[in-house]
Amino acid sequence: MEQALAIETPLHVFALVAYAIAAGCVVFGVTMSKPGVARAGHTLALVGLAVHSVALGLRWYGTGHGPYLTRYEVLSSNAWVAMTFMQALRWRRPGSAYLTTLIYPAVLLLLGLAVYTGPEVQMLPLTFRGVWLVLHVCFYFVAFAAALISLGHGVLYIARDTTLVQRIANVPDAATLDRESYRFAGLTFAFWGIGMLTGAIWAYYSWGRFWGWDPIETWSLVTWFVYGIYLHARRFYGMKGRSAAMLLLLGFVLAILSLFFTSFLTTSLHSEYFH
Structure with a gap:
C-alpha cells in the first residue's frame, strides 16, 4: 500500500502537467484557428485523464477508501469527474469542443490546488x-x-460580444448558449438534491440524525435553493439572457463556497471529517 501511495503522487503531477499543456494548446488552437x-x-x-485515473485508483488502494476524504482527494476527484464529463460531452457532441477553453483550465486549477495541498493520508473512521x-x-x-458545464455556457453568453469569445x-x-446553461443547471439541481438526500441517510447512520443544520449542510441547502429559484424563474417567469446567467453565476459561487470553503472556515462535523 505504501508503494501505491508513493507512485500516485508523481502520477498526479504528470497528469497536472499534461492538463496544463492540453489547456494551453486548446486555448491557443481554438482562439487562433489552429485545429491541429x-x-x-x-x-x-x-x-x-488516463494517468489521473490510475493515480486515483492507486490512492484508493493505498488508503483503503475512496478518494473523497482529504482536500487533496476531494479536489483531485472533482477535477477527474469534470474532465471525464467534458470528454463524454465532447464525444457525444463533437461541436461542444468550444467549452474546453473554459473547462480544461478549470480542471487544471482544481488539480493544481489538490497537488498544492499535499497528499497527506487520513484513514476513514469505521463509523463513516x-x-x-x-x-x-x-x-x-x-x-x-x-x-x-452550465457555468461555462453562462460565461460564454455573458462575454459573447467580447473579442476573445468571438x-x-x-x-x-x-439562444443556444442560454438554453444549454439552463439544461445543465437542471442536471446540477437534480444531482445536488440527490446528493443531499443520500447525505442525510448517511448522516443518520453515522451521527444518528438526518439533518443538523451543520454549516456545510446549510450552505449546501442554500445553493440548491438558488439553483431551484433559477430553474423556477426560467420555467414559469420567462427569465433568460443576461439576468439568468448572472443568477447562475451566483449559484456556482455558492456551490464553490459550500463544497470547498465552508469546511475550512468553520468547525463542524463535516470539517472534522474533511480535514
Whole structure:
C-alpha cells in the first residue's frame, strides 16, 4: 500500500502537467484557428485523464477508501469527474469542443490546488464507512461537473460580444448558449438534491440524525435553493439572457463556497471529517 501511495503522487503531477499543456494548446488552437494544435491538446487531455485515473485508483488502494476524504482527494476527484464529463460531452457532441477553453483550465486549477495541498493520508473512521457515503460524494461530484458545464455556457453568453469569445471557433449563438446553461443547471439541481438526500441517510447512520443544520449542510441547502429559484424563474417567469446567467453565476459561487470553503472556515462535523 505504501508503494501505491508513493507512485500516485508523481502520477498526479504528470497528469497536472499534461492538463496544463492540453489547456494551453486548446486555448491557443481554438482562439487562433489552429485545429491541429487543438487536436493535440485534446489528445494530451485524454492522456492526462488516463494517468489521473490510475493515480486515483492507486490512492484508493493505498488508503483503503475512496478518494473523497482529504482536500487533496476531494479536489483531485472533482477535477477527474469534470474532465471525464467534458470528454463524454465532447464525444457525444463533437461541436461542444468550444467549452474546453473554459473547462480544461478549470480542471487544471482544481488539480493544481489538490497537488498544492499535499497528499497527506487520513484513514476513514469505521463509523463513516458505507454505501451511502459513496453515493453522497459521487452525486456531489457529478453535480459540480454539471454546474461547471452550465457555468461555462453562462460565461460564454455573458462575454459573447467580447473579442476573445468571438475568436473561439464554433461557439453557438446566444439562444443556444442560454438554453444549454439552463439544461445543465437542471442536471446540477437534480444531482445536488440527490446528493443531499443520500447525505442525510448517511448522516443518520453515522451521527444518528438526518439533518443538523451543520454549516456545510446549510450552505449546501442554500445553493440548491438558488439553483431551484433559477430553474423556477426560467420555467414559469420567462427569465433568460443576461439576468439568468448572472443568477447562475451566483449559484456556482455558492456551490464553490459550500463544497470547498465552508469546511475550512468553520468547525463542524463535516470539517472534522474533511480535514
